Amino acid sequence: MNQLLIEKIDAILPQTQCRKCGFTGCRPYAEAIAEGHADINQCPPGGQQGIQKIAELLGIPTKPLNTTHGYPRSNQLVAWIDERLCIGCTFCIQSCPVDAIVGAPKQMHTVIADECTGCDLCIAPCPMDCIHMISINNKVTDSVSLPVDIIKKQAADRARSRYQYRLQRIACDKQADHKSHTEEFVQSPQAVQVNSEARKQTIVAAALKRAAAIREQTATRLNSRKTI
Structure with a gap:
């Protein structure tokens, strides 16, 4: 595998991590692409300019x-997240490829706009349909004097770093979780394993x-106002 070629192609890609390419x-x-298993024109965020550069x-x-x-x-x-409707299920946090969403279970979440890549x-x-894609003029407010290409590259480099860090964090979490379950099994072989999926469903059902x-309650208040 030609690592140098991969690095050069990766540097051209927009780093949205949106998975639209497949x-x-x-x-x-x-x-x-480097291995000849994918075509050069599968990245919508990169657009025609990205295809041209790779070609x-x-x-x-x-x-x-x-x-x-x-x-x-x-547009960008x-x-x-409509925080009035967010139930804190954490599903959006788990799906974000660059850790641009913060929040705690059963607490409202919010998006770090400067780190969001727009991958959607x-x-x-989201079980509440409370997440929407909104248009903004420029995410990098402290670099508005720089050329657009430089601003985009800075954003892509930052997104790449956050994506790589997330992959490392997930790998470490899995390793730690595996170690914890192994130790628990050794200490208590007959212990009943908790079904994490069922627990998630219970939490979401309660939140819903x-x-x-x-x-x-909101609808009742609105209706009462209309009748006044």
């Missing part, structure tokens, strides 16, 4: 974006019930 992130997509790097003809993977956006979008991977898992009650 791979789990920009780096795996770069590896697939020039590889010394091959350029081609139009394969729109089966999506369309490029004309970031995720926004957090929208589908609370959210429904809040919505009903």
Whole structure:
């Protein structure tokens, strides 16, 4: 595997980690291109400019974006959470590839706009449909005097670092969790294993019930105001 070529392709990709290309992130997509297992036109966020740069790097003809993977956006979008409806299920936190969402279980979550890549991977898992993609002019407010290309590269480099750190953190967490379960089994072989998926469902069900009650109270107040 040509690591140098992979690095160069990865440097061209926008680092949104959106998976629209069909791979789990920009780096795996770069590896697939370098190995000849993927085409150069599968990245909607990179757009035609990204395809052109990769084609020039590889010394091959350029081609139009394969729109089966999506369309490029004309403006920058970031995720926004309606905190009035957030139930704190943490599903969006788990889905964010760059750890740009913060919050605690059963507490409202919020998006760090400057770190959000606009991948929209957090929208589908949200049981409350309280996450929306909103348009912003410029995320890097302290670099507005810099050329757009430099601003984009800084954002991509930062997203790449956060993505890599997240992968390392998940690997460490899995290793620690495995060690903990192993030690627990050794100490108590007959202990009943807790079904984590069932526990998640119970938490979400309870949170949804609370959210429904809040919505009903809000609707009642609004209706009472209308009748006044």
